[in-house]
Amino acid sequence: MTDSLSQLPQVRKSWQEAWTDAIKVWNPYVLLREPTWCESVLSAKKEGLSGSFAMIRLIDHRIVIDFESVIKYGVEEFAQQILAHEIGHHVLIPANRYDNVGLIRRMRLALAGIENRVPFVANLYSDIIINDTLQRVHGLDMAAVYARLQQGVSIDSPLHTWYMRIYEYLWGLKRGLLSGKNQTPAIDADASLAASLIRSYAREWLDGAGRFALLAYPYLIEDAQYQKARNELIRHLDSEKSGEGGEIAGGMAEIDDSIADSIVDPRSEALSEAEDEKDQAKKPSISKQKSIQGGTGPKQRYQQPGVYIDMMRQANPSADDNLLLIRYYKEIAQPYLVPFPVEESSPLAEVLPEGTDLWEPGDPIEELDWFETAVTSPVIVPGITTRSRVYSPDTDSSTSPNPYNLYVGIDCSGSMNNPRHNFSWPICAGTIVSLSALRAGAKVMACLSGEPGSFLETDGFIKAEKDVLKVLTSYLGTGYAYGIPRLLTEHIDRVKGKTHLLIVSDDDIFSMLQAKSPTGKGTNFDIAQQALIRGDGGGTFVLHSRRNWRPKEVGVLKNMGWNIHFVTDEKEMLAFAKAFACQFYDKNRKR
Amino acid sequence: MTKAPAISELIHHIKLCPLEFLNTPQKNGKNGVNTEALVNDIIRLIAHEPTAARQIEIQSKKLSREELSLMQICCWTLTHPFFAEIDHRWVFDFFKEKLTDIASIVKTADWVADEERAEELARLIMQCCGYVPGGETREQALDRFDSVNTIKRLKVLEESKAAIERAREIRRQMEEKRAREAANVYGRE
Numbered sequence: 001m002t003d004s005l006s007q008l009p010q011v012r013k014s015w016q017e018a019w020t021d022a023i024k025v026w027n028p029y030v031l032l033r034e035p036t037w038c039e040s041v042l043s044a045k046k047e048g049l050s051g052s053f054a055m056i057r058l059i060d061h062r063i064v065i066d067f068e069s070v071i072k073y074g075v076e077e078f079a080q081q082i083l084a085h086e087i088g089h090h091v092l093i094p095a096n097r098y099d100n101v102g103l104i105r106r107m108r109l110a111l112a113g114i115e116n117r118v119p120f121v122a123n124l125y126s127d128i129i130i131n132d133t134l135q136r137v138h139g140l141d142m143a144a145v146y147a148r149l150q151q152g153v154s155i156d157s158p159l160h161t162w163y164m165r166i167y168e169y170l171w172g173l174k175r176g177l178l179s180g181k182n183q184t185p186a187i188d189a190d191a192s193l194a195a196s197l198i199r200s201y202a203r204e205w206l207d208g209a210g211r212f213a214l215l216a217y218p219y220l221i222e223d224a225q226y227q228k229a230r231n232e233l234i235r236h237l238d239s240e241k242s243g244e245g246g247e248i249a250g251g252m253a254e255i256d257d258s259i260a261d262s263i264v265d266p267r268s269e270a271l272s273e274a275e276d277e278k279d280q281a282k283k284p285s286i287s288k289q290k291s292i293q294g295g296t297g298p299k300q301r302y303q304q305p306g307v308y309i310d311m312m313r314q315a316n317p318s319a320d321d322n323l324l325l326i327r328y329y330k331e332i333a334q335p336y337l338v339p340f341p342v343e344e345s346s347p348l349a350e351v352l353p354e355g356t357d358l359w360e361p362g363d364p365i366e367e368l369d370w371f372e373t374a375v376t377s378p379v380i381v382p383g384i385t386t387r388s389r390v391y392s393p394d395t396d397s398s399t400s401p402n403p404y405n406l407y408v409g410i411d412c413s414g415s416m417n418n419p420r421h422n423f424s425w426p427i428c429a430g431t432i433v434s435l436s437a438l439r440a441g442a443k444v445m446a447c448l449s450g451e452p453g454s455f456l457e458t459d460g461f462i463k464a465e466k467d468v469l470k471v472l473t474s475y476l477g478t479g480y481a482y483g484i485p486r487l488l489t490e491h492i493d494r495v496k497g498k499t500h501l502l503i504v505s506d507d508d509i510f511s512m513l514q515a516k517s518p519t520g521k522g523t524n525f526d527i528a529q530q531a532l533i534r535g536d537g538g539g540t541f542v543l544h545s546r547r548n549w550r551p552k553e554v555g556v557l558k559n560m561g562w563n564i565h566f567v568t569d570e571k572e573m574l575a576f577a578k579a580f581a582c583q584f585y586d587k588n589r590k591r
Numbered sequence: 592m593t594k595a596p597a598i599s600e601l602i603h604h605i606k607l608c609p610l611e612f613l614n615t616p617q618k619n620g621k622n623g624v625n626t627e628a629l630v631n632d633i634i635r636l637i638a639h640e641p642t643a644a645r646q647i648e649i650q651s652k653k654l655s656r657e658e659l660s661l662m663q664i665c666c667w668t669l670t671h672p673f674f675a676e677i678d679h680r681w682v683f684d685f686f687k688e689k690l691t692d693i694a695s696i697v698k699t700a701d702w703v704a705d706e707e708r709a710e711e712l713a714r715l716i717m718q719c720c721g722y723v724p725g726g727e728t729r730e731q732a733l734d735r736f737d738s739v740n741t742i743k744r745l746k747v748l749e750e751s752k753a754a755i756e757r758a759r760e761i762r763r764q765m766e767e768k769r770a771r772e773a774a775n776v777y778g779r780e
Contacts, residue, residue: 169738196705218758270748274741
């Protein structure tokens, strides 16, 4: 310890000097702040670095170096290589948060069933791509760094042997220099395939990610083997949490068919090529791949919400589950939202004077405003004191449509799916109509209710998208139906303008309607009727039920003025939501 | 003793293979390169016997197009000056016996386009002529040849395939069981 302390100032100085050279290896114009130099493991830990001696954070593009570990591992003389490696994570792989999720997304498909290993494998893959580029293209002696790091290290895990054997193949190193003594013919074959892969996909590294993960798969299946490999390779793990703290990358809820094409095991590829039965014969078809990925939602194009959250949390371990779920349903709803309202201008409108502007020689003489010019200065200097009047058309329209406020009440009783675990059509529909209403300028009040039991609602009618979606994507799982007494809320009376009431439920709503009102007068049917009058914007029940099951009760609701929309398959809610949003909130729609 | 070239030098030489050597071989009466004539010319060249009679018979009818193409690439490889300096008698066995298996499992274009396949060819030739590439020991050369040997690699892959599939299947079943249990829990919510 004393020894390392005495070395610290010298090591720090040499690393600081190496920083500029390390940047130049990639490109002298790379803009990166100087790394955070930590003098102890403890201070490095506070920066988020543990296990390794260097790391990068994509959120603030900051490299962290732990000098205590640098000295402990004996790599203090390799400042340029190590710093260039970390910069490689910034400029080459994963480079940005979007590609980081892309990398994880591909590897998750390859490591089906053992997805928790993905960040680990992604880190190993990133490192090897960067190191080979540095060694081969930029001429840095990365082999020396690895030779030092591997000195005296115990290599019992087959994955560790395989991984280091790849480096030996790539750089033509003597067998065992990095990989120890436990090679087997199978490890050799896999490492040789991996080395070819690294070279082939050095530029399009995202396309090679799935293949690399499939090569690693057999070494990671068993939990004990994975743990052993992880412990042995921990000092190399510098980018596992690089995406931590970042914004949520968009467009990741949808399944990308093109990704499935790159999830091919190089072993099968090699064998099928040899047998001249290339491509289709051994590769699962796209439809099969889709089933592997478990497509759900509209057109079965989306991942399950649980899978999505899990994936996004691997990219950013500190991401908020609720925000991820909101993002998930929002992404799915996006294509079905009404277009942004556009202002219609009337070309025949009156023009009104609106201030003055400089009149310059060359401008039409009739535009010169002599009065304003004289006011500006009694001495007339063209282009300096001359003014012209500016007119603008008066487009004020007497018929500006006011969108109805929207009350969305969704049944969240025990019969409903938890939208966090499985894709929920009612929540998707609720998201579409709510976001469309907000886009059109309306206010929305969302209420989840599973009663008798519990309910959750927004604080009145609001315009905050996040708060509305936070309520919609929550889950109660109590009671048997949407609680009609929720419509007693006084927010309906308080909000300015008319309100349309939209209730999504199923058959059980009729039992709820027939129940005694909590006010002590009449039944919940009366509450529904009163709410309709108070809202003054109509109301719609969307019921997962059949038209002919409860004709009498349906008749009562219709007489009150409620619209009833039946769906026999929850998927039909999407079409309903689209039509509803279009009818009430598409201002651009030709009527 | 003649000094053998480094493997990188041979790889570089292979990658410079002119288009004429890569043209389709003559087979079944169709126009193309007369592989037999080419091979015999190369043998005359490295044997320093320009007027010798036919040295080796190549029955193009019986051989695959891939094997004939590989022979043509080998002919180009043998134009490296090193092969003219050593005893040439090894080439008879080489052309007759060593190319059939490997030609059937590697795409012809890969021999010159793919770095690793070019290395495999270079090492195969060096092994057949009995020399160790410059700068390597015999053990290193053997180990390195093993690492790029397609036949050996496929054999290992074929052997390990079943084991990997079995492990994957066990894992899949475990995951399905876990998912079913989780679904039951959610269902009760």
